[in-house]
Amino acid sequence: MEKRVIFPKGKQKDFISNSKMELKLTWPELSKELDINRNTLEKSYRYEYCNFPYKLLTKICKLRDISENKILNNYKAKIVDFDPLEIIGRNAFGEKRTKLSDIKIIFNSKSQIFDTSEIKISRYDKEKELKLPRKLTPELAEEIGISIGDGFLSNKRYEYRLKGNKNEKDYYDSFIKLLYKKLFNLDLNIKEYENTYGFEIASKGFWTFKNKVLKIPSGRKDNINIPDVVKINNIKILTSFIRGLFDTDGSVSFLNRYGYNKYYPRISIAFKSKNLIVEVMEILQMLGLEPKISKKEPYWQIYLNGYDRLEKYSNLIGWSNPKNINKVLKWKKQYPKLGEKVLNGGDS
Numbered sequence: 001m002e003k004r005v006i007f008p009k010g011k012q013k014d015f016i017s018n019s020k021m022e023l024k025l026t027w028p029e030l031s032k033e034l035d036i037n038r039n040t041l042e043k044s045y046r047y048e049y050c051n052f053p054y055k056l057l058t059k060i061c062k063l064r065d066i067s068e069n070k071i072l073n074n075y076k077a078k079i080v081d082f083d084p085l086e087i088i089g090r091n092a093f094g095e096k097r098t099k100l101s102d103i104k105i106i107f108n109s110k111s112q113i114f115d116t117s118e119i120k121i122s123r124y125d126k127e128k129e130l131k132l133p134r135k136l137t138p139e140l141a142e143e144i145g146i147s148i149g150d151g152f153l154s155n156k157r158y159e160y161r162l163k164g165n166k167n168e169k170d171y172y173d174s175f176i177k178l179l180y181k182k183l184f185n186l187d188l189n190i191k192e193y194e195n196t197y198g199f200e201i202a203s204k205g206f207w208t209f210k211n212k213v214l215k216i217p218s219g220r221k222d223n224i225n226i227p228d229v230v231k232i233n234n235i236k237i238l239t240s241f242i243r244g245l246f247d248t249d250g251s252v253s254f255l256n257r258y259g260y261n262k263y264y265p266r267i268s269i270a271f272k273s274k275n276l277i278v279e280v281m282e283i284l285q286m287l288g289l290e291p292k293i294s295k296k297e298p299y300w301q302i303y304l305n306g307y308d309r310l311e312k313y314s315n316l317i318g319w320s321n322p323k324n325i326n327k328v329l330k331w332k333k334q335y336p337k338l339g340e341k342v343l344n345g346g347d348s
Contacts, residue, residue, distance in 0.1 A: 003054035003079055011075040016046045019060050034059050040257060054079055100308055101288040103316075109232040112136035114213050121205030122158075130205045131185040132213075138240035140183055141230055142320070145244025146176065147216055148224065148276070150198070155218035158207040163198030164248060170322040171247070172197055222272045226279040238283055239317045245269070245280065247321035252310075254331050262331065265310035270301040277302060287316060307338055314343040 007015065020030050031038040034056055044050055061068050072078065116132045133140050147153075151162045164172065172190050180186045184206060188199045210216045215227045230241045250269035257264035271277050277293065277300035284291040284302070289312060292303045304313060310328075319325050325344060332339030 003081055004051040005054055005057050005072075005077050006051055006080050007048075007075055007077045009048070011077065012048045012052055013046050015052075015071065015075050015077075016041070019064060023063055033063060037256070044257070051080075100290055100312055101285070103235065103286065103288050105233045105235065105238065105286050107231045107233045107286075110234070112229045112232060114209075116209065116213060119205055119208045119212070122203070125203055125205040128187075128203075129185050130203060131183070132205060132209050133183055136229055136232070136237060138236045139179060141237045141240040142244035143179055143183055144214060144216070144227060144230055145241040145246075146179075146248050147210070147244075148221070148226070149245050149248025149250075151216075152221075153207065153210055153216055153218040157202065158204040159200065159202050160207055160210065161198065161200040163193065163196035166192065166195075166197045168321065168323055169197055171320070172199075174322070175320050221276075223275060224271075224273045225275045226283075235287075235316075238287065242280070242283060242287075243317050243320060246317075247319055247324060252319070252324045252327050254327070263335065265305070265307055265331070267304040267310065267313055268301060270299040272298050272300070274300055287312075289313060307342075311341050315341075318343060 005012075020027070023030065023033075025033065027038055027042045031041050034041065036056065045052055045056075057068060057071065061071060113135050114133065116134060119132065121130060146162065150164045151160065153160050162176070169192075177188050177190055180188050186201065186203075186206070188201070190197070190199045211218055214229055217224060226241075230237060232238075246267065246269055249271070250267065252265070252267050254262040255264045255266055256262065269277075269280065271280075281291050281293055281302055284304070289304055289309055292305065294301050294303070304310070314328065319328070328339075328342060329344060332342060332344075
């Protein structure tokens with residue numbers, strides 16, 4: 001159970017505004033004193049989008065050197081115990097349902113068939129029985145997203161490496177290893193490096209396919225674009241590409257909002273390449289997710305905020321990375337009323 005202060009309509013706003021005035025503090029200063037987000041205080045609580053936490057009442061009373069009973073009597077307020085899982089979010093900003101756009105893909109191309117007949121493969125590739133895909137599938141689109149995210153194609157040798165954080169071992173061992181076996185018949189030697197986890201391979205055929213057929217550039221990715229082969233009028237291809245990209249370079253997190261811990265969903269991704277961020281944003285717009293974009297040197301960042309975007313992302317795109325799936329499952333367990341329409345990552 002959690003204690004909240006219930007004010008009559010209009011009284012919560014009066015209490016917060018009067019406290020700010022009496023303490024002679026600005027909104028940033030008062031927020032800092034109370035150790036809460038400024039927007040939560042100035043907007044969510046001040047404009048009564050959600051009830052006031054009792055712990056903040058005690059802090060304000062201490063700052064003003066006034067008793068709780070006096071505040072409760074003056075504003076005709078009362079302290080109530082309730083289960084936050086039952087009523088959380090009913091009046092909060094995030095619970096106002098956002099009507100997201102319908103899916104509208106504007107790419108014209110319908111499919112991608114690859115001519116791999118001219119690719120020269122090495123003796124090593126023949127011994128390993130390297131297989132090269134002949135058409136674009138959702139699995140290959142996801143692998144392309146993974147490559148743009150965590151991958152690196154060397155511009156000096158026929159080398160490719162794919163490495164992520166050490167906390168993503170399950171993703172590499174249980175998903176990526178099987179994906180590369182299915183797509184390319186590669187038996188990856190995935191291992192732990194000094195600061196990363198993943199693999200390195202040297203393969204002329206594989207490198208040539210990535211660079212010459214899929215048009216993934218070698219070298220640094222500061223100005224990389226989405227490969228044109230992905231830009232087709234096919235929802236499965238686009239969502240699979242986005243899933244691979246966000247599973248490697250993106251994140252799903254739950255922010256503290258309205259006085260609740262890890263409550264408000266945010267899916268985000270950041271790149272140095274403006275071209276890439278703009279093209280990713282365009283695909284997300286086509287999928288009806290209405291992303292927000294910002295810049296914080298040297299990165300461009302995309303945000304998908306709120307339950308509606310989390311719900312649509314999970315149903316339409318989902319996750320293959322256990323790290324992200326587990327975060328969503330934990331949030332759903334903590335806030336089942338909010339998460340009941342959010343799929344479990346791999347269910348998409």
